[in-house]
Amino acid sequence: MNKIKCIVVDDEPLAVSLLSSYVEKMPFLELVYSSENPIEALEYIQKKEADLIFLDIQMPELTGINFMKIVGNKLKYILTTAYAEYALEGYEHNVVDYLLKPISFDRFQKSALKAQERFAVNRDSNDSYFFVKSSGQQHRINFNEILYIESIKDYVNINTGNQEYIVLDTLKSLENQLPENFARVHKSFILNLEKIEKIDVKNVFLNSGKEIPIGETYKSEFFLKIKK
Template identity: 75%
Template sequence: MKKIKCIIVDDEPLAVSLLENYVEKIPFLELVFSSENPIDVLEFIQKNDADLVFLDIQMPELTGINFMKIVGNKMKYILTTAYSEYALEGYDHNIVDYLLKPISFDRFNKSVLKARERFPLAEASEVGHFFVKSSGHQHRINFDDVLYVESIKDYVNIKTESQEYIVLDTLKSLENQLPANFIRVHKSFILNLDKVKSLNSKKIIINSEQEIPIGEMYRSNFLDKLK
């Protein structure tokens, strides 16, 4: 999996520490720099690559809004602040989301999943596998082994030939990582076309026991892909 290189900048040490802890828990994020001083971050950005900045809006030396004006749209931003009145001020920049302190991990996770949808992750499909975090462990999964992916509320179930992996993710986000032989066939299912055994007007059979429903809005595209 290609990781999103991220930076944390916040003048509150506890806020930096909290975000560092959250980033560590997300397998597709890589923390490349964090600081309480936005000037230090600007110097780092001049010499190093990064994709996403967790940016406090109100900082004494340099506000988040002015920070974005200096850096520009070469990066994406998730704004953090304790002041709700700043919620609309930065949206003419390359903003992914806005997090109001105190930030829970659940809200943080939803925000970074939203961010991941903004980044191309096609490189993952070129190596034939990807990694997911499930049950506290990183698992390598070969694309060829995946039967289907099912959405279950805030999680997805990745079903392979021999195992299931329950992952905190969204179907849309995971869809961006899968190669061309995977297709959405239902609002809750992505299917590996190579695993199709038979089908009728309402369902797809992928082995002797597994049946996947066909959503009406996905039917035409699915049948075109089969051809």
């Protein structure tokens, strides 16, 4: 499984340094950005991909709660706070856990493992479906029904041929939940390898007639995967 891309946001420099060092100790986490300024962190998120944010609740420029309201559920959060009473307020958002300061590495490790469980799907299990929230309802989707998944700004479109599900999520997050017969072929597309009819150097043609471009960034890994 790909590493979980992490961001650390806290107005205290020592907290940023400590949490960053903790992230770097976990083999399944990757620190992609850290900042003492939540406004700059918002700008980063608009331009780059990330999965998980270690986010301080109390910051003078922008509180963690308001930060989550702006970003929404496209990312997952682990909240950090010096005050336990603030932690529960975050659970209406996509919050995995909260860490009460001062944060020990042991407690951080437990939280990180909890996040890993949230992102990961046991690929050796017999799970053949997952649930997604679309149009205010939870929908069960069988993996073998999916043709492709397309990124549309802050949303993804899960296409089964007969149905489209518009979900507030990212391709990166879904990529970590899908079984091995799915592949990212473009910054905007993941497809089901079992639905491929033919391939040329620039495009994949699905058995539904859908034509999907192959991005240069993903080309080498994609062709290696289909050879297997």
